[in-house]
Amino acid sequence: MAISQGATFCAVTFLITVFGVLGSARFEPCIAAYAAGSLMLGGYAILISLATGYGHLGVVAALTILVKAAAIPFILIRVVRRLGTATEGHLQIGAAVSLIIGAILTVIGYAVSGRFAPGLGSFYHSGLAAGISATLIGMAFVAMRRQALMQLLGLLICENGTLMIGLAIAPDLPLIVEFGVILDVIVAVVIFAGLALSIHEVYDTTDTARLSNLRG
Amino acid sequence: MILTLIAIPILMALLNLGRWNLGLRRIILTIGALLMLALSAALAVRVDHQGAVTAMNGSLRVDALSAILLLTVNGAAAAAFPYSGGYLEELSVRQAIAPREIRRFSILLPLFALMTTLVPLLNNLGLVWGAMEAATLAAVFLVAFYRTEEALEAAWKFLIITSIGSLIGLVGTLVFFSAAATIAGPETYAGWTALLSLAPRLSPGAITFGFTLVAIGYGTKAGVTPMHTWMPDAYSRAPSPVCALLSGSELSCAMYIIFRYVPIAERCVGHAFVFRLLGGLGLATLIVAALFVVAQREYKRLLAYSSMEHTALMLLGVAFGGPLGLFGAIWQLMTHAFIKSAMFFGAGNILLRYGTTDMEAVKGVLSRMPVTGTLWLICTAAIVGAPPFALFGSDLSIFGSAFTHGHRVIGALTVLLLAVIYIALFYWVVRMVYGEPAPMPEDGVASRDAGVWSVAPMLCLAVLALALGLVLPGGLRHLLEASASLMR
Numbered sequence: 251m252a253i254s255q256g257a258t259f260c261a262v263t264f265l266i267t268v269f270g271v272l273g274s275a276r277f278e279p280c281i282a283a284y285a286a287g288s289l290m291l292g293g294y295a296i297l298i299s300l301a302t303g304y305g306h307l308g309v310v311a312a313l314t315i316l317v318k319a320a321a322i323p324f325i326l327i328r329v330v331r332r333l334g335t336a337t338e339g340h341l342q343i344g345a346a347v348s349l350i351i352g353a354i355l356t357v358i359g360y361a362v363s364g365r366f367a368p369g370l371g372s373f374y375h376s377g378l379a380a381g382i383s384a385t386l387i388g389m390a391f392v393a394m395r396r397q398a399l400m401q402l403l404g405l406l407i408c409e410n411g412t413l414m415i416g417l418a419i420a421p422d423l424p425l426i427v428e429f430g431v432i433l434d435v436i437v438a439v440v441i442f443a444g445l446a447l448s449i450h451e452v453y454d455t456t457d458t459a460r461l462s463n464l465r466g
Numbered sequence: 467m468i469l470t471l472i473a474i475p476i477l478m479a480l481l482n483l484g485r486w487n488l489g490l491r492r493i494i495l496t497i498g499a500l501l502m503l504a505l506s507a508a509l510a511v512r513v514d515h516q517g518a519v520t521a522m523n524g525s526l527r528v529d530a531l532s533a534i535l536l537l538t539v540n541g542a543a544a545a546a547f548p549y550s551g552g553y554l555e556e557l558s559v560r561q562a563i564a565p566r567e568i569r570r571f572s573i574l575l576p577l578f579a580l581m582t583t584l585v586p587l588l589n590n591l592g593l594v595w596g597a598m599e600a601a602t603l604a605a606v607f608l609v610a611f612y613r614t615e616e617a618l619e620a621a622w623k624f625l626i627i628t629s630i631g632s633l634i635g636l637v638g639t640l641v642f643f644s645a646a647a648t649i650a651g652p653e654t655y656a657g658w659t660a661l662l663s664l665a666p667r668l669s670p671g672a673i674t675f676g677f678t679l680v681a682i683g684y685g686t687k688a689g690v691t692p693m694h695t696w697m698p699d700a701y702s703r704a705p706s707p708v709c710a711l712l713s714g715s716e717l718s719c720a721m722y723i724i725f726r727y728v729p730i731a732e733r734c735v736g737h738a739f740v741f742r743l744l745g746g747l748g749l750a751t752l753i754v755a756a757l758f759v760v761a762q763r764e765y766k767r768l769l770a771y772s773s774m775e776h777t778a779l780m781l782l783g784v785a786f787g788g789p790l791g792l793f794g795a796i797w798q799l800m801t802h803a804f805i806k807s808a809m810f811f812g813a814g815n816i817l818l819r820y821g822t823t824d825m826e827a828v829k830g831v832l833s834r835m836p837v838t839g840t841l842w843l844i845c846t847a848a849i850v851g852a853p854p855f856a857l858f859g860s861d862l863s864i865f866g867s868a869f870t871h872g873h874r875v876i877g878a879l880t881v882l883l884l885a886v887i888y889i890a891l892f893y894w895v896v897r898m899v900y901g902e903p904a905p906m907p908e909d910g911v912a913s914r915d916a917g918v919w920s921v922a923p924m925l926c927l928a929v930l931a932l933a934l935g936l937v938l939p940g941g942l943r944h945l946l947e948a949s950a951s952l953m954r
Contacts, residue, residue: 405633430593
């Protein structure tokens with residue numbers, strides 16, 4: 251019972267951190283919210299590990315916390331410091347509208363999750379619903395934000411959501427697969443960061459709205 | 467043999483860490499790529515004779531379909547790697563490239579080849595996803611090579627859009643995992659073969675959903691509408707050898723993964739669903755490709771839309787199904803990779819001479835660059851599927867399967883759209899190849915035809931396309947037929 255409540259707590263808090271990213275125009279709070287969300291994801295993995303007895307999920311949790319709650323936020327904060335705060339602009343789609351879109355996607359996420367994998371216990375269901383919602387919000391976030399780093403954060407949220415779905419519906423996923431996914435993510439972040447810095451050097455902004463030379 | 471195949475690209479990347487000159491790097495890349503092709507061919511022969519070959523307790527597995535993909539990606543790489551050497555050399559005559567950039571380029575190329583080689587070898591859905599994603603990541607800096615505003619924009623779009631596609635594909639993969647996990651124990655269902663045997667007992671609802679996600683997710687990397695928008699941008703701004711690899715290897719790998727999921731979906735939910743989904747995606751992609759080919763003004767973008775058209779044809783071949791349709795789709799996958807690579811080599815040679823991708827500004831390629839011009843014209847005939855080239859056979863199989871399975875309207879629409887694309891493609895290429903070339907500064911560089919390293923790969927691929935069109939070797943035909951039966 252306690253584990254089940256803990257898992258629901260992690261899933262809901264995870265979703266709240268996603269809203270934290272949605273509601274902020276500044277990079278550093280967004281990165282902090284992402285780190286907190288990753289921590290919750292790690293917590294969820296630990297609880298599932300306890301409930302199912304799958305020892306490898308403990309490794310997944312440790313990796314998640316190490317990579318996503320520590321290493322990636324660290325890299326991102328360094329990139330932000332190098333770019334300076336000049337790159338932070340106002341939001342093209344305001345915080346209020348973003349949050350409303352987030353709320354709608356959450357409702358959709360919860361509604362869809364029942365059909366997604368029918369017959370799932372409530373223990374996993376909270377994670378599945380939060381995961382689907384976060385994946386959808388992450389995709390919407392990429393479309394709603396123009397700064398390269400914000401788009402990257404949207405993608406990372408999307409990826410966290412996907413991992414949450416994975417933990418909920420396929421907790422016995424072989425460790426090597428999780429390993430591969432996490433490795434891909436960290437490489438992706440390094441590449442993204444490198445590209446964002448290059449864009450900054452060439453354009454003197456990371457606003458991707460400037461990236462509109464290629465059409466048709 | 468499988469492990470050696472994996473070791474070669476790693477060795478190539480390590481060797482390229484050194485501070486060599488371009489000439490040595492070119493030799494390393496060429497020898498490595500040719501060795502990989504030779505090993506792939508040897509593996510294919512072995513698979514043809516004795517069935518699937520495995521290594522590392524079955525984690526790595528080569529059957530007929532993976533053998534075909536191995537030949538495809540390593541065939542494309544064996545042409546693209548030497549061409550890259552030639553391309554970089556000619557580029558460095560025209561503009562300064564830092565040795566650091568050349569070093570990074572020649573390290574990333576073999577890493578990309580490693581990942582595209584792992585995709586057919588790995589017998590685990592999740593790891594295949596990882597390898598595919600890693601191939602994309604390796605390609606990002608290759609696309610951004612020129613560091614111009616437009617190159618960075620293209621690389622960014624490539625990364626963002628294909629990453630979202632990847633995640634959609636990952637969710638689809640997870641749904642397949644979860645469906646299999648409910649009826650089999652952990653660690654027993656992650657392989658293609660295991661999943662296929664479980665297929666009839668999987669939950670149809672989950673598989674319908676999962677296969678849709680897989681088709682859209684991996685389809686993103688193959689340019690399936692509506693996730694195709696990165697493709698023309700990346701193809702137009704990346705260096706030509708990279709375009710050849712994206713179109714020859716990455717697109718083929720993405721289609722291969724979809725092909726792998728097809729029999730699982732068919733055995734679980736039946737062919738009607740696969741037909742509706744892949745047929746719908748294929749037709750939509752074909753329509754978009756036709757519209758943009760007609761309206762196109764840049765030749766490298768033109769080739770990108772032509773790649774979309776071939777993706778669409780492969781999807782339609784699978785959708786129509788039957789031995790003929792599946793054979794056509796797999797044959798198309800292989801031949802398209804070779805011929806499109808050759809087309810991009812030609813486009814690269816032209817771009818280096820003319821300095822523009824605008825088709826209106828390029829005239830008289832044949833008189834300025836007789837060898838490249840002639841080969842480009844031949845490759846255009848090959849890419850539109852004119853007889854006797856290899857794509858003629860695959861196109862014909864796909865049409866044949868449409869009409870034999872009673873999909874007359876879609877079949878007729880496909881033929882019509884292809885005709886539009888082929889006429890537009892030929893119109894533009896003929897305009898570029900013939901005509902009076904505009905006067906160019908005689909600086910001794912712009913006036914010469916491309917060097918041997920830039921022309922020979924094109925020639926080899928054109929000859930191959932012709933030879934395979936005239937005679938399909940018995941072993942290869944056998945492998946193709948075996949692959950088609952693996953997809954049923």
